[in-house]
Amino acid sequence: MKLSHLLAGYDNVLLDLDGCVWVGDDATPRAVEAVDALRGAGKGVAFVTNDARHSVEDFVRKLWGLGFRASVEEVVTVGSALQFVLASTPTWKRAFVIGSDAIHRHVEAAGVRETMDGADVVVIAGHDRFDYDELRYAVQAILNGAQPICTSRDATFPMPDGPWPGTGAVVAAVELATSAEAVTIGKPSPDIFHTALDRLGPGRTLVVGDRADSDLAGAHAARLDGALVGGERSDDAVACATTLADLILA
């Protein structure tokens, strides 16, 4: 399987998951072949995701289940990036957390205690069981002085039955109610890409994702080239393609 001309110019490729490698529980068409072709050509590959609903191990399991080879080191989640930020900010000792079980585990692993009142920091990460009480506690903690931080501002993520509201929709609710602005940890913040490049080593790097406002903007913030797949287009992308395979395979 041959690579496209575009890919000849890069040593490393950082792949978004939702809307790029897969949609819901299905790989995008020929994505498995495309990632195999990258590996066959000796490219460094990492999977970089703003999805805060699952752990690194969950993603590795899902990738193997869909036919992709992947290791724990190759998967960089916004949860890991969050854990790093929490652990390296000593003034944040107590947190109120909106998030999945995976996000709660990252907060604990960072040495930050969870609390219903008196929080220094409020973590906002979209998840499937989000409810009004979480919104209420988060808003009150922030109005009492806690710093809001969020795992992304992605308004939606693609699912087979259409877009689902993402973390950005929850962040919007919190920010509207508090007039506070949350610090963003995931894409378009460049930190998550720096984490991936730390693991892959130096080289010319291409970011591939389906969102201009997070994948492409994050690539540029990290001073990397970005390509778009999945239908969104932008003049700032080095290429736009319908699918990951269309971008990568000759």
Ligand SMILES: [Mg+2]
């Ligand atoms: Mg995506």
